[in-house]
Amino acid sequence: MKIAVQTEPFDLAAEVAALHRDNPKVGAVASFLGVTRDENDGHAIQGMRLEHYPGMTERALRRIAEEAMARWPLLDLTVIHRVGELKPTDPIVLVAVAAAHRGDAFAACEFIMDYLKTQAPFWKKETTAAGSRWVEARAADDAAAARWSDRPRGNG
Amino acid sequence: MKIAVQTEPFDLAAEVAALHRDNPKVGAVASFLGVTRDENDGHAIQGMRLEHYPGMTERALRRIAEEAMARWPLLDLTVIHRVGELKPTDPIVLVAVAAAHRGDAFAACEFIMDYLKTQAPFWKKETTAAGSRWVEARAADDAAAARWSDRPRGNG
Amino acid sequence: MRLRVLYFARLREALGTAEEALDLPDGIDTAGALVEWLRRRGGAWAVELGEGRAWRLAVNQDLAGPDNPLRDGDEVALFPPVTGG
Amino acid sequence: MRLRVLYFARLREALGTAEEALDLPDGIDTAGALVEWLRRRGGAWAVELGEGRAWRLAVNQDLAGPDNPLRDGDEVALFPPVTGG
Numbered sequence: 001m002k003i004a005v006q007t008e009p010f011d012l013a014a015e016v017a018a019l020h021r022d023n024p025k026v027g028a029v030a031s032f033l034g035v036t037r038d039e040n041d042g043h044a045i046q047g048m049r050l051e052h053y054p055g056m057t058e059r060a061l062r063r064i065a066e067e068a069m070a071r072w073p074l075l076d077l078t079v080i081h082r083v084g085e086l087k088p089t090d091p092i093v094l095v096a097v098a099a100a101h102r103g104d105a106f107a108a109c110e111f112i113m114d115y116l117k118t119q120a121p122f123w124k125k126e127t128t129a130a131g132s133r134w135v136e137a138r139a140a141d142d143a144a145a146a147r148w149s150d151r152p153r154g155n156g
Numbered sequence: 157m158k159i160a161v162q163t164e165p166f167d168l169a170a171e172v173a174a175l176h177r178d179n180p181k182v183g184a185v186a187s188f189l190g191v192t193r194d195e196n197d198g199h200a201i202q203g204m205r206l207e208h209y210p211g212m213t214e215r216a217l218r219r220i221a222e223e224a225m226a227r228w229p230l231l232d233l234t235v236i237h238r239v240g241e242l243k244p245t246d247p248i249v250l251v252a253v254a255a256a257h258r259g260d261a262f263a264a265c266e267f268i269m270d271y272l273k274t275q276a277p278f279w280k281k282e283t284t285a286a287g288s289r290w291v292e293a294r295a296a297d298d299a300a301a302a303r304w305s306d307r308p309r310g311n312g
Numbered sequence: 313m314r315l316r317v318l319y320f321a322r323l324r325e326a327l328g329t330a331e332e333a334l335d336l337p338d339g340i341d342t343a344g345a346l347v348e349w350l351r352r353r354g355g356a357w358a359v360e361l362g363e364g365r366a367w368r369l370a371v372n373q374d375l376a377g378p379d380n381p382l383r384d385g386d387e388v389a390l391f392p393p394v395t396g397g
Numbered sequence: 398m399r400l401r402v403l404y405f406a407r408l409r410e411a412l413g414t415a416e417e418a419l420d421l422p423d424g425i426d427t428a429g430a431l432v433e434w435l436r437r438r439g440g441a442w443a444v445e446l447g448e449g450r451a452w453r454l455a456v457n458q459d460l461a462g463p464d465n466p467l468r469d470g471d472e473v474a475l476f477p478p479v480t481g482g
Contacts, residue, residue: 023245024195031187031188032187035183089178106265118479119460134406137451208396269397276397277391293393
């Protein structure tokens with residue numbers, strides 16, 4: 001399990017390869033790449049700054065990852081979140097999950113993203129032509145995280 | 157939209173980058189990498205040969221991809237499936253889906269894999285210590301594909 | 313009616329043929345009737361295309377059911393349930 | 398009771414402080430009571446931590462509710478709902 005918070009870019013291919021290259025039990029790697037967009041809520045975005053809570057961030061990500069490992073039969077996973085200055089098309093977050101079967105990998109990857117969006121202490125401040133503004137949390141993200149309160153989905 | 161059937165390996169990072177690098181509307185890329193395992197149904201696997209139906213394969217993959225584009229607001233997607241000789245830890249299939257929001261990208265990526273598993277004309281022949289054998293289709297794959305008959309899931 | 317018929321994977325091996333050009337007698341005008349006609353060849357044909365076996369069928373490179381009509385020049389394929397991905 | 402209190406993002410900017418060391422009077426022994434006590438400072442404190450505003454709270458780097466007890470030496474953080482990913 002790898003958890004990282006960093007300003008530098010990450011290497012998607014290297015991270016995914018690290019999850020399956022040396023483990024022939026892995027049949028599926030589901031991954032998610034979050035990318036900076038050039039607009040949000042109708043505003044043109046020139047760039048953004050990601051602030052976080054050092055210490056709690058790593059702790060929250062590790063807790064979410066451990067919850068995923070407990071819910072599904074996973075073989076390994078990686079979560080990397082960038083902080084600092086980002087511009088449109090820059091990758092922000094990578095979640096990659098390795099399992100024997102795809103249903104578990106997909107479900108765990110989506111679960112981690114849904115919880116990360118509501119539980120991990122990151123805050124985005126966007127720069128627009130009119131100045132900078134803090135991004136508001138979305139009700140849709142709370143709803144997405146609430147889906148997992150019952151029981152895991154996913155097929156064998 | 158890119159659909160490919162090939163014997164050569166593919167480059168995960170290049171394929172994912174191609175989906176978002178030049179399109180600042182992309183906020184999410186969900187991807188799935190299928191990998192050859194070293195065991196199946198309790199048999200140790202030394203390698204496998206993937207046979208397909210040239211012509212129909214590309215047609216079936218394109219049809220599945222178009223169905224996904226019609227069901228969810230996607231920005232782009234890539235499906236690459238390898239054929240020929242593969243050994244454990246070799247990647248077999250890549251599905252990568254770009255969208256503005258993660259729920260659509262995740263749902264479409266899983267939908268494409270579920271349909272590919274039941275509709276695209278590929279057949280695996282595994283080599284074990286006891287000789288080679290055709291892999292049997294799994295009932296779980298039919299069940300996974302049947303989930304999508306009603307309506308798309310996925311959150312904004 | 314003249315058809316091209318392709319066989320894949322386990323069926324190809326068991327039937328000992330990858331492809332054949334068939335001249336069908338009148339009345340064999342659906343995919344299901346074609347399979348029934350092939351089954352009457354006996355031997356591996358009767359076994360592999362028989363009741364207990366799972367097989368799938370495509371007409372002109374689209375998955376099709378037994379009611380699918382056949383037309384002169386069609387490409388028909390018979391194969392086991394798919395196992396890619 | 399002595400606490401370290403951290404503020405992040407919009408709250409940090411609006412309150413004009415990133416971190417402070419507080420000596421709490423007796424009786425302020427839950428996270429909710431601490432927020433109520435901070436609110437009584439008035440001005441931006443009353444506005445930002447007031448009824449209509451969404452904020453979250455962590456005690457010792459875990460998300461916590463208003464009933465969470467506070468102990469000497471705890472690290473408390475106040476911040477807006479998170480927006481990463």
